[in-house]
Amino acid sequence: MNLNRRVWSLSAPMMLSNISLPLLGLVDTAVMGHMETAVYLAAVSVGAMILHFIFWGFGFLRMSTVGLAAQAYGADDGLELRYLILRAAVFALLIAALLIVSRSALIDLALYFVQPGAAVSQLSRQYFDIRIWAAPATLLSYVLLGWLLGVQRARAVLAVMLFVNILNIILDLVFVLGLGWHVEGVAWASLLAEFSGLLLALWLVRKSLICFPAALQWQDVFQWQAFIGLARMNLNIYIRTISLLFVFAFFTTQSARAGDVVVAANAILLQFLTFMAYLLDAYAHAAEAMVGEAIGEKNAERLKAVVMVCLKWSFWSALLFAVLYLVAGQQIIALLSDIKEVRDYSSSYRLWLAALPLIAVWSYLFDGVFVGATWSREMRDVMLIAVFLVFLPAWVLTQGLENHGLWLSMSLFLAARGALMAWYYRKKTA
Numbered sequence: 001m002n003l004n005r006r007v008w009s010l011s012a013p014m015m016l017s018n019i020s021l022p023l024l025g026l027v028d029t030a031v032m033g034h035m036e037t038a039v040y041l042a043a044v045s046v047g048a049m050i051l052h053f054i055f056w057g058f059g060f061l062r063m064s065t066v067g068l069a070a071q072a073y074g075a076d077d078g079l080e081l082r083y084l085i086l087r088a089a090v091f092a093l094l095i096a097a098l099l100i101v102s103r104s105a106l107i108d109l110a111l112y113f114v115q116p117g118a119a120v121s122q123l124s125r126q127y128f129d130i131r132i133w134a135a136p137a138t139l140l141s142y143v144l145l146g147w148l149l150g151v152q153r154a155r156a157v158l159a160v161m162l163f164v165n166i167l168n169i170i171l172d173l174v175f176v177l178g179l180g181w182h183v184e185g186v187a188w189a190s191l192l193a194e195f196s197g198l199l200l201a202l203w204l205v206r207k208s209l210i211c212f213p214a215a216l217q218w219q220d221v222f223q224w225q226a227f228i229g230l231a232r233m234n235l236n237i238y239i240r241t242i243s244l245l246f247v248f249a250f251f252t253t254q255s256a257r258a259g260d261v262v263v264a265a266n267a268i269l270l271q272f273l274t275f276m277a278y279l280l281d282a283y284a285h286a287a288e289a290m291v292g293e294a295i296g297e298k299n300a301e302r303l304k305a306v307v308m309v310c311l312k313w314s315f316w317s318a319l320l321f322a323v324l325y326l327v328a329g330q331q332i333i334a335l336l337s338d339i340k341e342v343r344d345y346s347s348s349y350r351l352w353l354a355a356l357p358l359i360a361v362w363s364y365l366f367d368g369v370f371v372g373a374t375w376s377r378e379m380r381d382v383m384l385i386a387v388f389l390v391f392l393p394a395w396v397l398t399q400g401l402e403n404h405g406l407w408l409s410m411s412l413f414l415a416a417r418g419a420l421m422a423w424y425y426r427k428k429t430a
Contacts, residue, residue: 003290003309010286011313013158014149018278043123043183050110050124051131054099055138057245060237061092062146063288064230067374069150070292077296078212083220085147085205087230092139099135103128123183130187137194144201148208152289156204164197236376240383247391247413254395254406262403265346268333269407272353273360276321280361283314284368291372304429307369311362318361326354352407359411362418370421375428382420390416 065088072080099106107128111121141160148156168189175185248270255266287310294303325332329350333343370379391413398405 003305004313006290007283007286007306007309007313010149010152010154010289011282013154014282014285015279017158017161018281043120044127044186046111046120047124047127047131047183047187050107050128053110053245054106055135057238057241058092058095058139059142059241060234061088061095061139062142063237063371064088064233064374064376065143065146066150066285066288067292067371068230069147070152070289070372071296071374073151073212073289074293074296074299076212078209078214079216081147081151081212082209082214082216083226085143087222087226088143088147089140090227091230091234092143093136096135096139100132103132106132127183127187130184131190134191134194137191137198141194141198141201144198144205147205148201149285149289150292151208151212152293153204153208154285154289156201156208160197160201160204163200164193167196168193233374233376236380240376240380243383243387247387247410250395251406251410255403258403258406261341261345264342265349266403266406268342268346269349269353272325272329272332273356276318276357276360277364279321280314280317280357280364281368283310283317284364284371286310287365287368288372291369292374293372295373300429307425310365310368314361314365318357321357322354325357326350329353349403349407352404352411356411356414360414360418362422363414366418366421366425369425373428375424378421378424378428382417382424385420386413386416 145157171189175181255263290306330347333346394409394412
């Protein structure tokens with residue numbers, strides 16, 4: 001199979017998987033939006049946002065597992081594939097246990113910062129208190145899905161994601177509309193869907209391991225040095241992820257301070273960036289698996305060829321998004337809001353919408369390259385430079401441009417990440 005077909009065999013299932021994610025949020029919103037009061041919708045939105053923020057911070061479990069699994073796959077090392085999944089699972093379960101033990105403090109702290117109304121706060125707490133028990137399933141799924149992608153079982157990842165989301169939607173309808181459980185129904189639907197998905201993922205991993213026979217030595221699983229190396233890599237990726245979260249939280253905070261119209265318009269404009277990221281990230285996922293495989297094979301020429309092919313498809317897809325946003329951006333904005341003031345303000349930023357795909361695409365793709373190569377320290381350094389030496393200084397220097405200054409700062413942040421990672425890549429592969 002040539003490289004173009006390999007990229008598409010991995011990226012196409014991931015595109016479908018990523019597109020299914022917003023669908024679940026849409027159904028949750030629709031179900032809660034038909035309750036007798038808006039309090040239920042607000043409570044689920046706040047509770048889900050808090051949990052998403054917490055769980056997303058531990059996305060390093062997936063990233064580190066993908067890169068290491070892909071390298072072991074390239075080296076045809078079935079024993080290392082077994083050690084990796086067990087060690088990563090230990091990390092996932094320890095973190096999940098810590099989250100559950102500290103759940104009261106977490107929700108208290110989160111609600112203190114969000115500061116919703118009393119009724120929303122109480123219902124959000126109910127939602128959180130149920131869904132936090134899904135932490136073991138969620139974090140273990142990060143590990144298992146990362147491992148499956150690393151050994152290039154993208155269709156298995158798609159199967160798990162679709163299964164979880166479809167089951168979640170069905171349980172939403174049964175528990176909320178059928179049984180009238182309101183917020184608790186949405187929480188229980190997510191909890192049961194996550195654990196059901198974990199069982200499916202475990203079965204698919206067990207099925208895949210048959211293709212990599214090896215005699216497991218249990219005494220070697222818990223080697224201290226191996227855990228130290230994995231912890232160091234995870235810490236680097238965690239710092240990178242938290243820094244990224246900070247940028248978007250800062251962006252939202254500054255938008256809110258500029259007024260209701262600005263924050264509403266920026267929320268709509270960020271949806272364009274988010275949707276694009278869902279699709280372009282599929283190429284990054286393909287790069288994760290194929291770059292790791294090439295490194296495991298110790299094949300430098302194949303590594304460079306993989307990166308060039310992934311860059312090519314990423315660029316053409318980004319160009320398609322740029323044209324779409326330029327031509328149809330105003331019409332898409334009209335579908336997302338019927339408030340004239342917000343629509344008019346959003347439409348005045350169409351040029352930013354057209355430019356962002358071509359600016360952001362490089363950072364998205366190189367994220368995948370660095371994950372596959374397990375260059376976690378470089379990922380951390382690039383993010384810290386982009387945040388503290390580019391994004392924040394740019395925001396300070398462009399205060400006079402108001403919201404355009406905020407978008408310029410975001411664009412420079414994305415461009416800096418792409419440029420710095422390209423520089424590191426050239427240095428590493430020279």
